[in-house]
Every structure is written in C-alpha cells, then in structure tokens.
Amino acid sequence: xxxxxxxxxxxxxxxxxxxxxxxxxxxxxxxxxxxxxxxxxxxxxxxxxxxxxxxxxxxxxxxxxxxxxxxxxxxxxxxxxxxxxxxxxxxxxxxxxxxxx
Numbered sequence: 001x002x003x004x005x006x007x008x009x010x011x012x013x014x015x016x017x018x019x020x021x022x023x024x025x026x027x028x029x030x031x032x033x034x035x036x037x038x039x040x041x042x043x044x045x046x047x048x049x050x051x052x053x054x055x056x057x058x059x060x061x062x063x064x065x066x067x068x069x070x071x072x073x074x075x076x077x078x079x080x081x082x083x084x085x086x087x088x089x090x091x092x093x094x095x096x097x098x099x100x101x
Contacts, residue, residue: 023041025074026046029068031057037049046100048096048098051094052092058094062094075098075099078096078097078099081096082094083095
C-alpha cells in the first residue's frame, strides 16, 4: 500500500510544471534596475510586467529575450503586450508574453 502511494506521488510530481525553472530563465535575461511588478505563469507561457526608470534597462531586457528566441534558447516567441510611462516620464512599465520551449 505504501509503495502504491509512493508511485502515485512520484507520478504526480513528474507531471508537475517546474515554474521555478521557467521563471529563472526569464530572470537571467533581466539586467539590474528592473523590478518585476506582475507575473502570470502557465504551462507554456509567462506574462511578465517590469518597471524601471531606465529605458536602457528595458531595451536590454527585450534584446536579451529576442536573442533567446532567435537562437531557440529557452523561448519560442515573445510578444510586447504594452509599454506605459507615468505622467512625469521618469518611470516605464513594460509587459511581455513569453512562450517557453
């Protein structure tokens, strides 16, 4: 009986999506100076919203993601969902959808 439960538990765990791995692949692409303000994870897609006071940091992040897609490294598609600036123009928010491989 214990063996059956262990086998069942292992089967469930092996089917579980490893969100840590997917998230780490995105975080590695982020330069310092970005703050994750929203995150949605599903089996094949991540939606990430980041905020920064630097357009250069956002540009670096986007270029890192595009390069990964071009190389078919971790991601198969990236979509820019929105880009927002605050009223004073000193804070920028970017949301991207990322499809994992």
